[in-house]
Amino acid sequence: MEPDQLVSQFKNLSVDDQLALLWFVYTEMGESGSVTPAAPGAAGDAIAGGLYDQVKGMSHEEQLQVQRDLLQGTSNEITRQYGSLSDNTKLLFWYRLAQGMEEGTVIPMPEGYKMAEGGQKLLSALKGSEPNEQITFLRSCVTSTGSEPAEGAAI
Template sequence: MTVTNVSAYDRGKTALKSLSVDDQLGLLWFVYTKLGKSITPAAPGASGSEIAQGLFNQVKPLPHQEQLQVQRDIASRANTQISREYGSLSPETKLAFWYFLAQGMENGTIIPVPSEYQLPQAGKDLLAKIEGMSFQEQIDFLRGAVLEMGAEAAGGSSI
């Protein structure tokens, strides 16, 4: 019998694929609300954080339905300008971007998850696994999950 240790990062890269795009977005929201503010981006003022804030600032002024479409485009790897910009970001910067979106949902500047939304059983199971991880594993898992999102950037740049 062969035992392999698959890192939380690698598990995160594949885990969300079993969920629909809207359920992936819902799971990210529930991770943020259930795990609290402990999952934060790099130190405020770090270059990745500033870049993520800049991308967030492109989404924030859009009408709510367009904000939702941008998130769906990123999660589904649609070839749009914002999705390509997101695709060029480092895993840390991508995680910071989702953190800023969650904060925006919380303060009303970003379209919230509908109050009647229910995470499907597969999402609930995944959320329970994430909750059972150590803090570092949670961060690594989320880095892996958000890494797979976004369209491929032109020229393969990574910020």
């Protein structure tokens, strides 16, 4: 399946299924080593870490809302900061969120969460794709998330 088709399918999922799919991609494919934080040194580790630390310090309900806001393009301080990040730093930020979910510092997936059929099919298609295609998919999904950064801000 073409990368654009996969991204289109992703954007047609509910926001919670989008979050679930990102988590499954990072955790399941991360275990195989095919999905990593991004090219080492290419992403702003300190910048992504600072934004991640802000989210980590929130309540679980606030953490979930931030993730939903990012995917929905809601404009607030966090989504504007995120919007100013480079594509690789955005990838690193989502990778850190997935790690935080596994560690319990970020709201975990609800136990027994089942994605809609469209999300399950998309995840299966991604599992069968090459590692570089998986990264391209993730980059395409997270690049357009967040909201417009404040005037003149670019990190």
